[in-house]
Amino acid sequence: MIYIDKNKVKRPANLDSKITKDRRKEIIKANKFLKGAKYNKRYKTADVKKTLEKLYNNKCAYCETNIERWDVEHFRPKSLYPWLAYSWDNLLLACPTCNGHKSNHFETINEKAKLETHDLEIIHNLSEKYNKKENNKFVHPELEKNIESKIVFDQDGVISSEDERIQYTIKICKLDRDKLNIERKKQVLDNYNKYVMNAYLMFENDDKNFKKAVKAINKTFIEQANLNENNFIAFRKFAVKNFII
Ligand SMILES: [Zn+2]
Incomplete structure (x- = not known):
């Protein structure tokens, strides 16, 4: 894992299109992420994929493997936070292995955030607010500037950390x-x-x-x-x- 500065790229326009906004409204109304291609398509439009590829240099946000096939990963799982399914700061690039291990894991020390009316106005920038509120255990690579200084390796390439949240991320994604x-x-x-x-x-x-x-x-x-x-x-x-x- 390394720190990724998302300010280097512009938010993909499709995430603010009317069609995406409509799908989001439907999801919020249903209070769950809805099944079907018309909902899945919105978080992996061509511009979202292209921007993530560029930002992450085609590498997994968690294991840093160079990959040909990758997934648009929801930092906060869309099954638990359906209103964040199309939020730019919730979309990362991950390899199928890390993404598969992470699945819907998202432990928090405090109660999980719920959607508040004001959140809709800052729907693409809620990660920081929610992180503070929830004290989540999983590390967000776009919000941890000092992440590299907290990771240790041995001469066999085995990763570890003294930091509890990085330990949790290593464990869940099986980065070792x-x-x-x-x-x-x-x-x-x-x-x-x-x-x-x-x-x-x-x-x-x-x-x-x-x-x-x-x-x-x-x-x-x-x-x-x-x-x-x-x-x-x-x-x-x-x-x-x-x-x-
Ligand atoms: Zn990976």
């Missing part, structure tokens, strides 16, 4: 699943070690050039960790700071 740990290690640390080993073999009796080669490898890995289109940025940054330099 074997496949992810292995991929993080393989694509970052194993790859780094391979380059260093090659340099060692190439400059076995030439300490000066070996050091020079490692310096160049380090530089490349630092650059890679700052390229947001790369997967596993949180791990790359952590690895550079703690295992590489």
Whole structure:
């Protein structure tokens, strides 16, 4: 997980179209998210998808995997908060695995928010207000500026945190699943070690050039960790700071 700044993009126009507003009204009237394509289509219109793809660099909001197939994920599940089904700050990009694990999980310490009349005027910006009110356990990657500093990895790519809310998010989305740990290690640390080993073999009796080669490898890995289109940025940054330099 990394912090995502949604202010970088414009809210997709379809979320404010008359047709979306009408569907929202019907949902609010029914007091539940309604079944059928005409309701599902509204939160995944082409402009919503395109904007999320750009904002998230085609990566899952939770596991940071680069994905071809992804879902428009509702941070607050639409089954529990039907009026937020088309709210821009409630729509994230997630891989089918994380989305599947998260499902309708959304534990809160305080009582869950209910729709108030005033909320309709700020329907696209309710996450912050609701987060404060509910003290929800799940982390919203667009509202946690310091998220990366609270995540820890070991040399096997296993993720953990001292922060209770991040712990809960790791647990629910299974961000410590074997496949992810292995991929993080393989694509970052194993790859780094391979380059260093090659340099060692190439400059076995030439300490000066070996050091020079490692310096160049380090530089490349630092650059890679700052390229947001790369997967596993949180791990790359952590690895550079703690295992590489
Ligand atoms: Zn994921």
